[in-house]
Amino acid sequence: xxxxxxxxxxxxVAAAAxxxxxLVSIVMRDAPGASAATRQRVLExxxxxxxxPDSRARLLRSGESRLLGVVFAVQHxxxxxxxxxxxxxxxxxxxxxxxxxxxxxxxxRTAIGGLLQDxxxxxxxxxxxxxAAELATLATRLPVVSMMRGVRHSAVDVVRTDDARGLHLAxxxxxxxxxxxxxxxxxxxxxxxxxxxxxxxxxxRRHGLEAYGKVVVGGYGEEDGARAARELLIDPPTAVTTFNxxxxxxxxxxxxxxxxxxxGDISVVGYDxxxxxxxxxxxxxxxxxxxxxMATLAVSRAVDRIAAAPVAHREIVIPPRLVxxxxxxxxxxxx
Amino acid sequence: xxxxxxxxxxxxVAAAAxxxxxLVSIVMRDAPGASAATRQRVLExxxxxxxxPDSRARLLRSGESRLLGVVFAVQHxxxxxxxxxxxxxxxxxxxxxxxxxxxxxxxxRTAIGGLLQDxxxxxxxxxxxxxAAELATLATRLPVVSMMRGVRHSAVDVVRTDDARGLHLAxxxxxxxxxxxxxxxxxxxxxxxxxxxxxxxxxxRRHGLEAYGKVVVGGYGEEDGARAARELLIDPPTAVTTFNxxxxxxxxxxxxxxxxxxxGDISVVGYDxxxxxxxxxxxxxxxxxxxxxMATLAVSRAVDRIAAAPVAHREIVIPPRLVxxxxxxxxxxxx
DNA sequence: TTTCACCGCGCAACCAGTAAA
DNA sequence: ATTTACTGGTTGCGCGGTGAA
Numbered sequence: 001x002x003x004x005x006x007x008x009x010x011x012x013v014a015a016a017a018x019x020x021x022x023l024v025s026i027v028m029r030d031a032p033g034a035s036a037a038t039r040q041r042v043l044e045x046x047x048x049x050x051x052x053p054d055s056r057a058r059l060l061r062s063g064e065s066r067l068l069g070v071v072f073a074v075q076h077x078x079x080x081x082x083x084x085x086x087x088x089x090x091x092x093x094x095x096x097x098x099x100x101x102x103x104x105x106x107x108x109r110t111a112i113g114g115l116l117q118d119x120x121x122x123x124x125x126x127x128x129x130x131x132a133a134e135l136a137t138l139a140t141r142l143p144v145v146s147m148m149r150g151v152r153h154s155a156v157d158v159v160r161t162d163d164a165r166g167l168h169l170a171x172x173x174x175x176x177x178x179x180x181x182x183x184x185x186x187x188x189x190x191x192x193x194x195x196x197x198x199x200x201x202x203x204x205r206r207h208g209l210e211a212y213g214k215v216v217v218g219g220y221g222e223e224d225g226a227r228a229a230r231e232l233l234i235d236p237p238t239a240v241t242t243f244n245x246x247x248x249x250x251x252x253x254x255x256x257x258x259x260x261x262x263x264g265d266i267s268v269v270g271y272d273x274x275x276x277x278x279x280x281x282x283x284x285x286x287x288x289x290x291x292x293x294m295a296t297l298a299v300s301r302a303v304d305r306i307a308a309a310p311v312a313h314r315e316i317v318i319p320p321r322l323v324x325x326x327x328x329x330x331x332x333x334x335x
Numbered sequence: 336x337x338x339x340x341x342x343x344x345x346x347x348v349a350a351a352a353x354x355x356x357x358l359v360s361i362v363m364r365d366a367p368g369a370s371a372a373t374r375q376r377v378l379e380x381x382x383x384x385x386x387x388p389d390s391r392a393r394l395l396r397s398g399e400s401r402l403l404g405v406v407f408a409v410q411h412x413x414x415x416x417x418x419x420x421x422x423x424x425x426x427x428x429x430x431x432x433x434x435x436x437x438x439x440x441x442x443x444r445t446a447i448g449g450l451l452q453d454x455x456x457x458x459x460x461x462x463x464x465x466x467a468a469e470l471a472t473l474a475t476r477l478p479v480v481s482m483m484r485g486v487r488h489s490a491v492d493v494v495r496t497d498d499a500r501g502l503h504l505a506x507x508x509x510x511x512x513x514x515x516x517x518x519x520x521x522x523x524x525x526x527x528x529x530x531x532x533x534x535x536x537x538x539x540r541r542h543g544l545e546a547y548g549k550v551v552v553g554g555y556g557e558e559d560g561a562r563a564a565r566e567l568l569i570d571p572p573t574a575v576t577t578f579n580x581x582x583x584x585x586x587x588x589x590x591x592x593x594x595x596x597x598x599g600d601i602s603v604v605g606y607d608x609x610x611x612x613x614x615x616x617x618x619x620x621x622x623x624x625x626x627x628x629m630a631t632l633a634v635s636r637a638v639d640r641i642a643a644a645p646v647a648h649r650e651i652v653i654p655p656r657l658v659x660x661x662x663x664x665x666x667x668x669x670x
Numbered sequence: 671t672t673t674c675a676c677c678g679c680g681c682a683a684c685c686a687g688t689a690a691a
Numbered sequence: 692a693t694t695t696a697c698t699g700g701t702t703g704c705g706c707g708g709t710g711a712a
Contacts, residue, residue: 025701028700059391075415084436098434099436222614226614282588357692396699
């Protein structure tokens with residue numbers, strides 16, 4: 001009774017139950033073709049022997065894998081949230097997920113390569129960074145869904161949030177509160193950074209405030225937000241929109257250390273509605289991406305591509321929504 | 336040239352190169368038994384056909400899987416760090432990792448079940464929460480390594496940090512700075528919480544300070560730390576040790592909102608040296624777990640068990656180290 | 671009684687590779 | 692270098708037996 005004495009196979013169960021291998025297979029798959037009595041008996045034996053099907057062999061023969069590969073990055077809270085949603089969505093339609101992580105020392109190509117060997121039926125990539133051409137090549141092999149990043153290529157499906165609209169919501173909210181001098185801390189070279197930056201600029205222009213809309217170079221993490229805070233403290237605006245929540249928390253802290261009160265002196269809006277942004281002590285006003293909808297659509301999109309003949313390229317753009325919490329308020333009265 | 340027209344197999348390559356299937360297999364595995372010229376030609380054809388080996392079929396036949404299953408939890412920054420280390424360690428000895436996540440809606444049993452189907456050769460569990468008896472049962476199936484959680488069972492290997500010692504380091508550091516009234520915010524029912532709490536109590540006793548060592552119920556996240564802060568603010572000690580960095584950041588924020596200066600009025604020590612704890616604006620003094628060593632040992636332990644006959648149970652306990660940053664200082668002078 | 675569809679089941683081919691002869 | 696025998700399953704087909712028409 002230890003690892004090493006070989007796991008039981010269909011053959012073992014068949015021998016013990018005195019039936020053919022194929023019949024055991026039928027019972028295990030709950031497929032038609034076995035009497036209730038036999039079914040009962042085989043299941044009993046299988047349980048006694050602690051039989052567990054070998055998915056490798058199963059998939060090898062049946063061709064279909066019902067397995068989706070997901071590439072995500074460690075230390076991205078938003079990716080964790082999306083994984084949660086993807087598991088739910090896949091479960092619901094009887095698909096399995098197999099995960100491959102991008103880490104500081106393991107790049108995206110490696111992560112994808114690992115999944116390709118596993119013969120997943122399709123790939124779901126969270127915020128892929130590799131060139132669009134490479135994604136397109138990949139998509140000739142198997143269905144590829146890119147999340148959070150737009151890819152202009154007919155073979156690659158896209159599920160993303162309307163990021164420009166997200167910034168519109170943020171700016172509209174701030175303008176409604178009375179702000180005019182609003183800055184944006186962008187995401188540097190991150191995926192979606194350009195869309196959000198442009199969304200900010202468009203919204204400011206729409207309000208006739210383009211002269212007051214400063215864009216500060218930021219990045220993905222808290223340190224980027226903190227750095228932006230130091231820059232903004234020189235001549236602080238009354239409100240700031242950010243690339244993501246992580247950056248926003250760094251910004252928050254930096255601004256407060258610089259002596260400003262949030263939201264009394266300055267308002268801050270995050271992006272992602274990460275799980276920590278709703279914590280009481282952070283309580284960040286933020287733009288929420290609809291994770292469950294995105295996850296469901298990404299999965300069903302992938303499955304469609306697996307099942308069907310080549311379908312038309314689709315870019316699904318989900319509207320974001322603004323979650324107003326405690327880091328935004330009307331601007332301070334002029335002295 | 337689209338997904339669906341079946342990926343090339345060994346047979347396709349063999350036909351195209353006009354050799355036997357087995358020979359192609361030999362070439363692809365870089366095994367002896369093929370001439371340099373043929374090798375060259377076969378590789379050329381394989382590349383042209385865009386051939387990729389089917390790892391499932393390969394593993395099925397060869398029996399060996401060189402595949403380690405890892406169960407981790409989303410939204411645990413420390414797990415992300417450990418994943419990074421595990422990938423490195425596995426890479427180094429030619430093993431693959433397959434990941435299965437625990438999410439708010441996907442429990443540990445489900446996560447483990449998914450991996451079992453994949454026929455991994457061994458399982459590495461990050462801070463498993465399921466009962467020890469269940470782990471023991473699991474270990475009769477395949478090698479199991481529990482990380483960050485001690486399991487008293489001969490079949491389950493353990494790689495963990497000496498958590499009691501971690502708290503000793505923290506308390507010693509604070510006492511050396513002159514603190515006497517020190518509180519500990521524990522991890523509630525989290526794995527390792529009891530060890531850290533006990534380590535705190537022992538250290539305080541060793542310094543003759545047991546009368547000054549208050550333990551506050553905490554938990555895993557920032558909100559738990561924030562809640563503890565509210566409790567501590569009633570009659571603040573001059574220093575606090577915590578269950579982890581996440582809780583410590585919540586605590587930090589709560590204390591500062593309560594009007595205390597850190598580290599002027601009160602010192603705070605975290606646990607884990609999570610990637611965010613070293614950010615300039617957090618700059619948390621913390622107890623670091625030796626991630627790379629732990630990851631390397633966990634992987635090699637698992638591999639040993641796979642290869643060898645049942646070996647003796649081993650619990651590997653790694654010493655932590657204190658990382659002194661900006662949240663600890665001597666206590667304020669008495670008024 | 672014959673005819674026949676149907677049912678539970680076993681046989682053997684097959685999936686994509688590997689290993690020994 | 693090829694041949695042959697596997698790995699652990701899945702699947703199409705056909706077999707004998709049964710009950711109804």
